[in-house]
Amino acid sequence: MYVTSSKRLTMDGAKKMMATAIEQAKQSGIAVSVAITDAGGHLILLERMEGGRFHTVHSATTKAVCAASNKRATSARGAQAQELDAAHALGLALAAGPQRWTAMQGGCPVIADGECIGGIGVAGGDWATDERIAQAAVESIGANWRSDK
Numbered sequence: 001m002y003v004t005s006s007k008r009l010t011m012d013g014a015k016k017m018m019a020t021a022i023e024q025a026k027q028s029g030i031a032v033s034v035a036i037t038d039a040g041g042h043l044i045l046l047e048r049m050e051g052g053r054f055h056t057v058h059s060a061t062t063k064a065v066c067a068a069s070n071k072r073a074t075s076a077r078g079a080q081a082q083e084l085d086a087a088h089a090l091g092l093a094l095a096a097g098p099q100r101w102t103a104m105q106g107g108c109p110v111i112a113d114g115e116c117i118g119g120i121g122v123a124g125g126d127w128a129t130d131e132r133i134a135q136a137a138v139e140s141i142g143a144n145w146r147s148d149k
Helices: 010-028 055-070 086-096 127-139
Strands: 032-036 045-046 107-111 113-122
Touching: 010 032, 010 045, 010 113, 010 127, 032 055, 045 055, 055 107, 055 113, 055 127, 107 127, 113 127
Parallel strands: none
Antiparallel strands: 032 045, 032 113, 107 113
């Protein structure tokens, strides 16, 4: 077989995730940037909340792309989920290229029926808060952010 069917994240799904992430950030009292990509890491939606710092746009986008590419939440782990020291994390980011890999938490894949259909990145709070907001956004559309579910 040379052709297969695949799932994809719809615009309605991306908008629902965005609305959930923004609401979660408001409840946490922080201004964040949120980026949502398709499975190939191409940007679908991007929003920087009023008062959000401009550098968070880049961070959120990189987190979303990295999560979609690795099909797992962003962290200081390598391609095989191995622990990385600072030198190896920096080396991996440089080797992957601009806006492709990050060790910062706050990026989650969007997984539907075992297939990665996109990524979301949140930046502007502490890493645990960014990650919690991204996870809630993914769950708001009935998708998973962990590939083991």
